[in-house]
Amino acid sequence: MTERSLSASAPAAQGVDASGVHAFLDAVETAPGIEPHSLMVLRHGRVVASGWWAPYTARRPQQLYSLSKSFTATAAALAENEGLIDFDAPVLSYFPEFEADITDPRSRAMLVRHVASMASGHEDETVDAAFGTDPAEPVRGFLLQPPQRDPGTLFAYNQPCTYTLGAIVQRVTGQSLTDYLRPRLFDPLGIGEAVWERDRTGREIGFSGLHAATDAVARLGQLYLDDGVWQGRRLLPEGWVARASRPHIPTAGTALVGDRQDSNRGYGFQFWVSRHGFRGDGAYGQFCIVLPEHDAVIAATTATEQTQEYLDLVWRHLLPAFRPAPLTGREDADIALRDRLDALALAPVDGGPTPPQRDRPGAEFTPEGGVCADRPKLTAAAVTADAGGWTLRLTEDGEPFDVRCDGPGWTVTEQPVPVAVSGGWTGGDTFNADVVFLETPHRLRVLCSLADGTFRARWLTQPLNHRPLRKLRAPRGSVRARAERPQEGP
Numbered sequence: 001m002t003e004r005s006l007s008a009s010a011p012a013a014q015g016v017d018a019s020g021v022h023a024f025l026d027a028v029e030t031a032p033g034i035e036p037h038s039l040m041v042l043r044h045g046r047v048v049a050s051g052w053w054a055p056y057t058a059r060r061p062q063q064l065y066s067l068s069k070s071f072t073a074t075a076a077a078l079a080e081n082e083g084l085i086d087f088d089a090p091v092l093s094y095f096p097e098f099e100a101d102i103t104d105p106r107s108r109a110m111l112v113r114h115v116a117s118m119a120s121g122h123e124d125e126t127v128d129a130a131f132g133t134d135p136a137e138p139v140r141g142f143l144l145q146p147p148q149r150d151p152g153t154l155f156a157y158n159q160p161c162t163y164t165l166g167a168i169v170q171r172v173t174g175q176s177l178t179d180y181l182r183p184r185l186f187d188p189l190g191i192g193e194a195v196w197e198r199d200r201t202g203r204e205i206g207f208s209g210l211h212a213a214t215d216a217v218a219r220l221g222q223l224y225l226d227d228g229v230w231q232g233r234r235l236l237p238e239g240w241v242a243r244a245s246r247p248h249i250p251t252a253g254t255a256l257v258g259d260r261q262d263s264n265r266g267y268g269f270q271f272w273v274s275r276h277g278f279r280g281d282g283a284y285g286q287f288c289i290v291l292p293e294h295d296a297v298i299a300a301t302t303a304t305e306q307t308q309e310y311l312d313l314v315w316r317h318l319l320p321a322f323r324p325a326p327l328t329g330r331e332d333a334d335i336a337l338r339d340r341l342d343a344l345a346l347a348p349v350d351g352g353p354t355p356p357q358r359d360r361p362g363a364e365f366t367p368e369g370g371v372c373a374d375r376p377k378l379t380a381a382a383v384t385a386d387a388g389g390w391t392l393r394l395t396e397d398g399e400p401f402d403v404r405c406d407g408p409g410w411t412v413t414e415q416p417v418p419v420a421v422s423g424g425w426t427g428g429d430t431f432n433a434d435v436v437f438l439e440t441p442h443r444l445r446v447l448c449s450l451a452d453g454t455f456r457a458r459w460l461t462q463p464l465n466h467r468p469l470r471k472l473r474a475p476r477g478s479v480r481a482r483a484e485r486p487q488e489g490p
Helices: 018-030 065-081 105-109 112-116 127-133 138-143 159-173 177-189 214-225 240-245 307-321 331-342
Strands: 034-043 046-052 194-196 210-212 278-282 286-291 296-304 362-367 378-386 389-396 399-405 411-413 419-426 430-437 443-449 454-459
Touching: 018 034, 018 307, 018 331, 034 214, 034 307, 046 214, 046 331, 065 112, 065 159, 065 177, 065 210, 065 214, 065 240, 065 278, 065 286, 112 159, 127 138, 127 159, 138 159, 159 177, 177 194, 177 214, 214 240, 214 278, 214 286, 214 296, 286 307, 296 307, 362 443, 378 443, 378 454, 399 411, 399 419, 399 430
Parallel strands: 362 454
Antiparallel strands: 034 046, 034 296, 194 210, 278 286, 286 296, 362 378, 378 389, 389 399, 411 419, 419 430, 430 443, 443 454
């Protein structure tokens, strides 16, 4: 399939004030704890602003974390429309082989619409219990966890709900989620590469693990904004968008949501209801924000734990930029915004290839305190310089993981996984390097000291699935990631 670019327009022609986009960029680039990676703003079906902070790029797929859930719900909608799923049917009816094992009346009463809306009746997340009870069949493990309340009466953000919804789709269609969605959603929308992590059962896990470009997120948002119609062709069943985006279960006051104003408005079918519009939402700020009142979509990838603050900045700066009519006399402002968006970049770490005042080209280091307590479990680090730059070797579980830097700025390499690296030796005897895993939101910071021969490594945002460094990439081909403790917040 050949990808088709989304139609673009000058912001002013679609009633978007470029100064509001500038203000938003200023805000996210200076906000403590927010590292923006990409932004796409669509108005009236046209891309009016798009940019990627280098070394992130437009075509590279990203780990979407729980934003994957919105794609899973879309697959369920398509399966329902084909008569393969009934949202009012018991979950257990799709797994008759568990009939004798599942005796709890609440588990037996759980309906498809309950798992689609995070209303299984459980009071807390059950992912560890479900996968721990039956790793070979997590759906059975989930149904063996008795809900504390009647299904449909209580919200709890619960990964096995979405896992079960995705498992039902894969069972009734006989296909993986991506294979099922390819001719029905991805190809019609013009979405290119989209790959999903699988668990030990061979299923795509549904609640997380989809890797796709920001452009794919924007296209999904536009489809939902247009009530499931894409370029005059209905892709989603009539009425589905209204069902998916309205609150099915209250969320205010739950432990997970707390005082997050954009998560206490209720939960639909794998979409959150927001103060403005509705959204798909993944850990560390992977967003698909649909704004029917403004005929706009905002797609973004980010690395932040301050997700409510990010949404606050959207409302504060981008919403006022949406005007009711085209703007005139703004050509210079639109060009200035385009130039800024084209030049977005994350600041690299400074440093030189060799230690100051030292002749030796390399050095070896052990973990500070004798053990690297946090993940990744690293046992050694080594830095080697040559005429072109330097190589950092990290040893994890006995296996070397080498990354390369060829000078100032970011050096991008594709093996052993796609990374961008910057840093080097600074004043004194200190080596600093940042390793950005380009198909994820994650950045690893490594600090080495010649003074005591030790190193430290820490994540700026911690990967949720605890995969080794060499697996922090989109799961192409035979690469499969096991779903371990994949807990995600809203």
